[in-house]
Structures are given as C-alpha cells and as structure tokens.
Amino acid sequence: MDLTDLERLPGADDQNFEALTRAVVSRRYGALGRMRERRNQPGVEFYLSVDHVGALGDPGRVWGWSCKWFILNGKNQLTSRQRELIEDSLKLAVTHVKGLTDFVLCLPQRPAKSDEEWIDGLRQGTVKVKLWCVENFDAELAGHDELRATFFGELTLTPTALEHAHERSVAPVRLRWMPRLHTSTSAEHHIERALLRPAAFDWLQQRTDDVETRADALRVALSSLDSDSRVDASAVADDLDRFVAELKEIIDAGRSLRPGEVRERLANQQPPATSPRALKRLGSFVWIMGCCCADSYGSWVV
Known part of the structure; x- marks a missing residue:
C-alpha cells in the first residue's frame, strides 16, 4: 500500500x-x-x-x-x-x-x-x-x-471513474441523450450525502440562509415595535441566531469530512424554542418573518 x-x-x-x-x-x-x-x-x-x-x-x-x-x-x-x-x-x-x-x-x-x-x-x-x-x-x-x-481499490469513486460509469450508462441511448434535460435522482442524492460531497449540504445551506435572512429582517424591524413586542421579538431573533449558528457548524463539519462531529452536533442540536404560533401572536412583524413552520427534523423552512 x-x-x-x-x-x-x-x-x-x-x-x-x-x-x-x-x-x-x-x-x-x-x-x-x-x-x-x-x-x-x-x-x-x-x-x-x-x-x-x-x-x-x-x-x-x-x-x-x-x-x-x-x-x-x-x-x-x-x-x-x-x-x-x-x-x-x-x-x-x-x-x-x-x-x-x-x-x-x-x-x-x-x-x-x-x-x-x-x-x-x-x-x-x-x-x-x-x-x-x-x-x-x-x-x-x-x-x-x-x-x-x-x-x-475498486470502490474508490474518483471523478474519472464516475465519468466512465456515466459514459457506459448513456451509451445505449447516446443519440437520444440530452444532458440539459437530466434530472438528479434520489439515489444520486443519497450517494452524494453518503460520500459527504460538499454539494450534498447545499439544500441545508439554502434553508439556513433563508432563516438567517428573516432573522436579520426581524432585527431591523425591532425599533418600530412597541416595548412589549420588542422584548418578545428580540428573544425570537436571539433564538434564531443561535439556531442558525448551530446549523452552520453542522454544514461546515460535513463539508470538511468530519462525520463524527456532524453526528455529535445533530444529537445535541435543538430546534428554535419559539413556535410558529408564538410568532403569530407577535402580530406586528408576522409579515416580515413569513409563514414559518417546523419540518419533521425540527429545522425551519419557509
């Protein structure tokens, strides 16, 4: 070796x-x-x-x-x-x-x-x-x-090996093959995640950016709220900032090939403490935050 x-x-x-x-x-x-x-x-x-x-x-x-x-x-x-x-x-x-x-x-x-x-x-x-x-x-x-x-050995997946595999798979339909119409399959996404390819974390990065954008918008709007709502909204913003920071650490660990850290952070990761219902009660800034809801993994999507 x-x-x-x-x-x-x-x-x-x-x-x-x-x-x-x-x-x-x-x-x-x-x-x-x-x-x-x-x-x-x-x-x-x-x-x-x-x-x-x-x-x-x-x-x-x-x-x-x-x-x-x-x-x-x-x-x-x-x-x-x-x-x-x-x-x-x-x-x-x-x-x-x-x-x-x-x-x-x-x-x-x-x-x-x-x-x-x-x-x-x-x-x-x-x-x-x-x-x-x-x-x-x-x-x-x-x-x-x-x-x-x-x-x-033979299980090594290099760009060259994947390119050769692709060439073999499309050879029978070469005349009908249109790359621009190609759609990634679930199997391809599973392989990307199993190999910890950086692109496999793009979906999580996008959702994290969405939450961060709305948290930033919320902070901008704090000055326009009454004192009671401002306290509640500030706590929500702090909670979202904490959540976004934790997601960024998970993304960085995954893209840097540190699976052990990913598992550890996921095990300890907590979803936002503020529920969508609590956001609606604040009323004054619901239009800024959009319709937020928690997905099945406890992360937030918009």
Whole structure:
C-alpha cells in the first residue's frame, strides 16, 4: 500500500489523509470510547477517550491523532520546518486536550531512522508519542477490506471513474441523450450525502440562509415595535441566531469530512424554542418573518 495514492482522490490531499485516519480509528477503536473532533481542533484532528478495556488500554486514557501530509525528500528526512510543526501540534494537544495520554503522529511516508528516533524522544511528561505511517495503516486496515477498497481499490469513486460509469450508462441511448434535460435522482442524492460531497449540504445551506435572512429582517424591524413586542421579538431573533449558528457548524463539519462531529452536533442540536404560533401572536412583524413552520427534523423552512 502507498498512502501517497490518496493524491488521486478528489479533494485536498491532507483532508483525504485525515478522512482515512478517522475512518480507520472509528472502525477499529470506536467501540472502546468516545471520539471527539472539532474544526481547528488544537494539536490533533480528533481524539478518543477510552471507556472500555481493549487495544487502546484501560479506561481513562485519551488518544489523539495528528495527521501531517508531509511528502519527504529523497533521503526520507523531515525538514526543520516540518519538525517545528510536529512539535507545535504536540504542545497544543497537551495544552488543549484534557487528560491526553497518547499522541499519535500520522505520516504518509516512513521517515529516516534519525527522524524516528527524534519522534520517539518527543514524549512530554506522561504523554507518549507514537508514529503511524504506511506499515501501521496497512496493519490497521487488516480485516477491513471494504475500507481499504474505498480509499485504494475498486470502490474508490474518483471523478474519472464516475465519468466512465456515466459514459457506459448513456451509451445505449447516446443519440437520444440530452444532458440539459437530466434530472438528479434520489439515489444520486443519497450517494452524494453518503460520500459527504460538499454539494450534498447545499439544500441545508439554502434553508439556513433563508432563516438567517428573516432573522436579520426581524432585527431591523425591532425599533418600530412597541416595548412589549420588542422584548418578545428580540428573544425570537436571539433564538434564531443561535439556531442558525448551530446549523452552520453542522454544514461546515460535513463539508470538511468530519462525520463524527456532524453526528455529535445533530444529537445535541435543538430546534428554535419559539413556535410558529408564538410568532403569530407577535402580530406586528408576522409579515416580515413569513409563514414559518417546523419540518419533521425540527429545522425551519419557509
């Protein structure tokens, strides 16, 4: 296996490397504890707090994975700048990940022996430092052939592969094929969402923008309301702002290939506390907000 083959996948190389690492850890060790990931997580891409005895040790240990897409030189050596970035990540992880006990540095290529020795010596206090490179990923993927095939084999969906599949599907009707009349099917939408394609979140982005636009219009109208209605309307605007901010975090996590964070945020996400009926009671600004209603998922559509 050659981890640099990730370069042929769509998207940024470093994000694909992070996605592979996250998928491996989730499949191999997800049942042992709770995985946490956040945008711009200091020091590590994600971490796992161990709740059950297993391959990651006893409960209480906290493992963090830091992915560095470093393509090494001809001598397989880390540059001084790359070493600085590794040290900075370790320091940030120790500072910001509460209870961190194990720091796993993930590299797409195995560095020279001198660099491995340097990495082994990075231990800070009780925090151990481990190296994952191609041999480690190969071993971690053992028994997970579908995951290996998704990133490196026949299940890899690249733009080229999808284009070839499309050409085969329309070949029998080539003379009647009219691209401008093509309509996306539900199966296509399901695939887009399963692959966390950025476009799969466009529908949620559009509805989020709709709610934000009406919340902004509501704030503009506050000065024209009587004092009692202004207090109620201000509370509604604050509630919608909170809801919009949470939806934006979900969209960002999905588009950035952080499924664990998406699941966590969805589990904790609360719909607007203000009901459509309460909005109607305010009367003075119903015309601004339009006819708002909650859909089956608790989000708002207009």
